Amino acid sequence: MVSLIIMNNKIWLKEIKNNFNQAASDYKDYCLIQKYFAKKIGNFIKDLKIPNGELFDFGSGTGLLADEIEIVLKRNLCRVDFCNNMLEMNKKSRKKLLWDLNNDLPSYIENCALIASNFCIHWLNEPEKILKNWFHKL
Numbered sequence: 001m002v003s004l005i006i007m008n009n010k011i012w013l014k015e016i017k018n019n020f021n022q023a024a025s026d027y028k029d030y031c032l033i034q035k036y037f038a039k040k041i042g043n044f045i046k047d048l049k050i051p052n053g054e055l056f057d058f059g060s061g062t063g064l065l066a067d068e069i070e071i072v073l074k075r076n077l078c079r080v081d082f083c084n085n086m087l088e089m090n091k092k093s094r095k096k097l098l099w100d101l102n103n104d105l106p107s108y109i110e111n112c113a114l115i116a117s118n119f120c121i122h123w124l125n126e127p128e129k130i131l132k133n134w135f136h137k138l
Contacts (some may be wrong), residue, residue, distance in 0.1 A: 009125060013102070016123060017083055020061070024085035027062050034064055034119050041118060042068030053113030056080055058101055058134065059120020063090035069116055077116070102126075104133055112137045 020027075028035075042065070050073060057066040060079035069077055081087050082100040090096055099106065102125045115134050124130045 020083040021085040038064040038068045046072035051113045055114040058117040061086040065118040
């Protein structure tokens with residue numbers, strides 16, 4: 001028999017955040033599938049005509065996807081994540097925003113040229129609602 005544990009959403013998100021924060025220093029050693037898809041997304045994006053404007057990596061974590069996109073586009077991305085320790089693993093010179101993507105994006109994020117994300121959407125409470133908010137910012 002399988003028993004299900006129903007957790008309060010706030011408790012669950014806190015647990016996720018704590019786990020990612022604890023794993024931050026070793027994350028790049030074990031995230032093989034994230035590395036693979038970061039390269040695939042980077043290769044896909046290199047052929048797109050990205051207009052002028054700010055570029056974002058939502059759920060950036062340690063910056064795997066942002067690093068790949070910066071290589072192919074030769075432009076910097078703002079790395080957004082809700083785990084401070086993950087963001088701290090990013091290149092020091094990069095713009096970072098500590099933000100819980102379950103909340104609406106800050107009002108100053110407007111007219112984005114690119115919003116990229118790799119293995120983040122499944123952690124969102126209401127993915128459909130959040131994605132609509134992201135698309136509105138493009």
